[in-house]
Amino acid sequence: MPGRMLLLILKLSNLFAGLLMQSAKIKYNWYYTVSLTVSSSYGSDIETKINYISVGENPPNAAFTASPTSGNYPLAVNFIDLSSGSVTSWSWTFGDGGTSTAENPSHQYNSAGNYAVSLTVSGP
16 A cells, blocks of 8 residues: 555564573683883882783674654665674564674565564674
């Protein structure tokens, strides 16, 4: 039916599943203590920061935005990944049977309805 409005509902699903998958992997983070020593003929001083530098992998956390989120169909929607952490793969489901593994996909909705979109990210 031309002219009907399409409403797109964005949901971050599988976030907890992604976090559980991450916790099953053994990750190593190394923490380094840094010291600065200043010396002159008047004396010396030292400043120490314990566990000041952290080196390791940041677990991925899914987040995204989309535009536009409503309009007449057919509606082309651009999805932008806002995930944080070490992300190496993306799995999108658009709620109408469509999927993508692109980082920032576009998707066209061809019928009116409410659609639940999900993004699952994973890292190294």
